[in-house]
Amino acid sequence: MLEELKKQVFEANLKLVEYNLVVLTWGNVSGIDREKGLFVIKPSGVPYSTMTADDMVVLDLDGNKVEGALNPSSDTPTHLELYRCFEDIGGIVHTHSPWACSWAQAGRDVPAYGTTHADFANGAVPCTRGLTAEEVGGAYERNTGKVIVEEFEKRGIAPSECPAVLIHRHGPFTWGKDAFKATENALILEEVCKMAYQTESVAALGQDADIGIEDYLLDKHYQRKHGKNAYYGQK
Numbered sequence: 001m002l003e004e005l006k007k008q009v010f011e012a013n014l015k016l017v018e019y020n021l022v023v024l025t026w027g028n029v030s031g032i033d034r035e036k037g038l039f040v041i042k043p044s045g046v047p048y049s050t051m052t053a054d055d056m057v058v059l060d061l062d063g064n065k066v067e068g069a070l071n072p073s074s075d076t077p078t079h080l081e082l083y084r085c086f087e088d089i090g091g092i093v094h095t096h097s098p099w100a101c102s103w104a105q106a107g108r109d110v111p112a113y114g115t116t117h118a119d120f121a122n123g124a125v126p127c128t129r130g131l132t133a134e135e136v137g138g139a140y141e142r143n144t145g146k147v148i149v150e151e152f153e154k155r156g157i158a159p160s161e162c163p164a165v166l167i168h169r170h171g172p173f174t175w176g177k178d179a180f181k182a183t184e185n186a187l188i189l190e191e192v193c194k195m196a197y198q199t200e201s202v203a204a205l206g207q208d209a210d211i212g213i214e215d216y217l218l219d220k221h222y223q224r225k226h227g228k229n230a231y232y233g234q235k
Helices: 003-019 076-084 098-105 134-137 142-154 179-205 215-226
Strands: 027-033 038-041 055-060 065-067 091-097 162-167 172-176
Touching: 003 027, 003 038, 003 179, 027 065, 027 076, 027 179, 038 076, 076 091, 076 142, 076 172, 091 179, 098 162, 098 172, 134 142, 134 162, 142 162, 162 179, 172 179
Parallel strands: none
Antiparallel strands: 027 038, 027 091, 038 055, 055 065, 091 172, 162 172
């Protein structure tokens, strides 16, 4: 069942290792078949070095396991909540990559400091509020998804405008049109987080530092790559 999607999700998970975004088993990728109403996700706690495409787990949008001998990722309810609420996304990634986690652990948005960021997101990458003790003690992983959706709704951000979020004290989630794009976005987010930290570090060395991209330059770079009349790349 969904053999091609399982292969894609498996290969996207291996990209996390190639991109140095995970250590041990600290990450997961999923991808969805919207027509069938099913999604595929990495099994929980299985090493990337021994994992196979056949180990991928298939679930429906009610969270029921449809196929697979192993338990799905413990973050499955978060993925499920995002698939339910962000109807245009086709793949999701969660990692504990160090630069993104550093901003998440500090509880800070990643400000838009330059055009590299603007090519990725049309504004700051948001950090959610912290989950309450009740939310953590209850359906923790599903509540993590709910907090992501809440943050985007509160700020009026479309998931297509910013394909990433930081979970307060936790780490990043990214998404895209498929599992590979979501993985690419995880790599870009890590680089953007590193650059933002370095920008603030350099600015702290000088007096009257002027950091923060101008709105018109932010919009130009975002629109030329993602807007209705985008002209970046090949047709």
